[in-house]
Amino acid sequence: MSVPFDLHAVLPEIILAATLLVVLFVDLFLPVERKWWAMPISFAGAVAAFIASLTLIGSHRSLFGGSYVVDNYAVLFKVLFEITAMVVLLLCFRFLREGHYYQGEFYFLLLCSFLGCMTMASARDLLMLFISLELVSAPGFVLAGMRKGDPRSNEAALKFFLISVLSTAIMLYGMSLIYGLTGTTRLSGIAVKLAGPVGSTNLALAAILFVVAGFAFKVSAFPFQFWAPDTYEGAPVPVAAFLSVASKAAGFVGLLQLMFHAFLPAAHFWAPIFAILSLFTMFMGNLVALQQRQVVRMMAYSSIAQAGYMLLPFALAGYSLSVDKAAFSSVVLYIMIYAVTNLGAFAVIVGMSRDAPTLLIGDFAGLGQRAPAIAIAMATCLVSLAGIPPTAGFWGKFFIFTAAIDRGGVGGWLAAAMVINSVISLVYYLGIVRSMWLEPIAEPVRPIRIPAGAALVAGIATVGVLVIGIYPQLFAHFPPLTAVLGR
Numbered sequence: 001m002s003v004p005f006d007l008h009a010v011l012p013e014i015i016l017a018a019t020l021l022v023v024l025f026v027d028l029f030l031p032v033e034r035k036w037w038a039m040p041i042s043f044a045g046a047v048a049a050f051i052a053s054l055t056l057i058g059s060h061r062s063l064f065g066g067s068y069v070v071d072n073y074a075v076l077f078k079v080l081f082e083i084t085a086m087v088v089l090l091l092c093f094r095f096l097r098e099g100h101y102y103q104g105e106f107y108f109l110l111l112c113s114f115l116g117c118m119t120m121a122s123a124r125d126l127l128m129l130f131i132s133l134e135l136v137s138a139p140g141f142v143l144a145g146m147r148k149g150d151p152r153s154n155e156a157a158l159k160f161f162l163i164s165v166l167s168t169a170i171m172l173y174g175m176s177l178i179y180g181l182t183g184t185t186r187l188s189g190i191a192v193k194l195a196g197p198v199g200s201t202n203l204a205l206a207a208i209l210f211v212v213a214g215f216a217f218k219v220s221a222f223p224f225q226f227w228a229p230d231t232y233e234g235a236p237v238p239v240a241a242f243l244s245v246a247s248k249a250a251g252f253v254g255l256l257q258l259m260f261h262a263f264l265p266a267a268h269f270w271a272p273i274f275a276i277l278s279l280f281t282m283f284m285g286n287l288v289a290l291q292q293r294q295v296v297r298m299m300a301y302s303s304i305a306q307a308g309y310m311l312l313p314f315a316l317a318g319y320s321l322s323v324d325k326a327a328f329s330s331v332v333l334y335i336m337i338y339a340v341t342n343l344g345a346f347a348v349i350v351g352m353s354r355d356a357p358t359l360l361i362g363d364f365a366g367l368g369q370r371a372p373a374i375a376i377a378m379a380t381c382l383v384s385l386a387g388i389p390p391t392a393g394f395w396g397k398f399f400i401f402t403a404a405i406d407r408g409g410v411g412g413w414l415a416a417a418m419v420i421n422s423v424i425s426l427v428y429y430l431g432i433v434r435s436m437w438l439e440p441i442a443e444p445v446r447p448i449r450i451p452a453g454a455a456l457v458a459g460i461a462t463v464g465v466l467v468i469g470i471y472p473q474l475f476a477h478f479p480p481l482t483a484v485l486g487r
Helices: 008-029 032-054 072-099 103-122 126-144 151-182 187-194 202-218 227-234 237-262 264-289 295-316 321-352 372-386 392-407 410-437 452-470 479-484
Strands: 061-063 068-070
Touching (some): 008 103, 068 103, 072 321, 126 151, 126 237, 202 237, 202 264, 392 410
């Protein structure tokens, strides 16, 4: 007897898919002066998908024979991606209308990427992971090059595309080897096979290494990070915000499911590799960020350093079940806190791009006098990224630090490295704060025009960063998050 398909389980994805098709169709018939209607349609679809995801809280549904699972872990990230979609859409509205972009195509591609983010959260199969990851990345190539008359935008898109294709080929080769060795693409089945003799073969370890290399590009980890600075700088600023938050988070969601579920039996092999990746990624990102004078480029290197912090808990895996759960949860919590904080900072950068298109650090001079509320929001988000209490960023680092200390041994050294890097990051984060509040401006003080959408996002992010910083219990306990650990 056939089992009826569970439409409710995939309702958020259906709504978002329908929305992006409506946006593409409606754009064909709208006159040029009304092309902006694509944004409210997209925003309404994101809100509807968000509401649909809330109705799935507490449920556990399995589709396609276990390849696609909707549980609290998946719903949490779906909600995060939908909120991020709403934020990015708000940041895009005025930016696109004033920049003469192809708005219908832009919003269509953006929603396609967010659809890939949502399916990534539920993917429990190598094929589903691969399709979701490419659905996130492929529209990003075009979005990065949307400023068609700007050579920097064209270069950004080309670099992003070429390096992504190479990393995808490596990752897909590794996945094919995993399938050949285990005879299955299901993550649970792979975990069972790797726990046996197959998991100790050189071919299996090489396949895991190939898959890790592919995902390392997606999350801009060393040595696959060199595409990020040029791509962030050349892309439209809202696209840089999307790449630094949603695209990176989607990569980590897939990596979490692979390493802490499918590949966990081989943690003795890959955990030391992640320790090296984490160290080089955080040090390289922070040290190079010190040399930057362009804010978006600096935020790109900041994003690389933040990826190093998120990679650290992967190096703790395989020690004990309690450490695995603590490490897993610390990554999830850090992604959520990082998303809130980074979106707040990029909201201010998007707002500043109208009056200061070069977005140099010097362009922020005197912002405390010209727009005090916006300067406070920017300073709060930057301080949170540095991990200074009482902000949400402090607790994000604290959870990772605690998991590393509990692991002992190499965990202690990694925790020390994270503290050192947090101190290094203070130099360039506080450099912008100093420019906003302490550097004089030559011309007479005049108010700066910040779009309402950017101001709203910056304000909400600032409140969120402070509330979580003062009351960390909001994110401190998430028992359902460790359910994906198959032990």
